[in-house]
Amino acid sequence: MEELKExxxxxxxxxxxLEDIEVSDINDDDSLFGDGxxxxxxxxxxxxxxxxxxxxxxxxxxxxxxxxFESINTMADFISKNRTK
Numbered sequence: 001m002e003e004l005k006e007x008x009x010x011x012x013x014x015x016x017x018l019e020d021i022e023v024s025d026i027n028d029d030d031s032l033f034g035d036g037x038x039x040x041x042x043x044x045x046x047x048x049x050x051x052x053x054x055x056x057x058x059x060x061x062x063x064x065x066x067x068x069f070e071s072i073n074t075m076a077d078f079i080s081k082n083r084t085k
Contacts, residue, residue: 001076001080004076004079004080005028005072005073005076006023008072008075008076008079009023009026009072010023011050011054012026012032012037012047012050013026015046015047015049015050016039016043016046018037021037026072027072028071028072028073028076029071029072029073030071030072031070031071032047032069032070032071032072032075033069036071039069044065044069047065047069047075048062048065051068051079054085055079055082055083055084055085056083056084056085057078057079057082057083057084
């Protein structure tokens with residue numbers, strides 16, 4: 001699971017072009033939106049694409065994303081249970 005979390009942090013930084021942020025700057029429990037990493041709704045769309053392309057997970061309900069994208073921990077947990085790649 002730790003390996004998945006580190007991989008996920010790297011992919012988020014790469015996909016969202018977060019040039020000033022290192023993998024070590026992101027804590028597993030930090031909020032990805034708002035006061036945490038400060039992501040917005042456009043970033044959420046990019047994360048949905050990341051789940052699809054990187055892990056073979058298609059989100060059928062966009063509202064589901066809010067709970068999934070809460071933190072690295074919630075994303076990693078969801079991916080580990082639902083990945084097809």
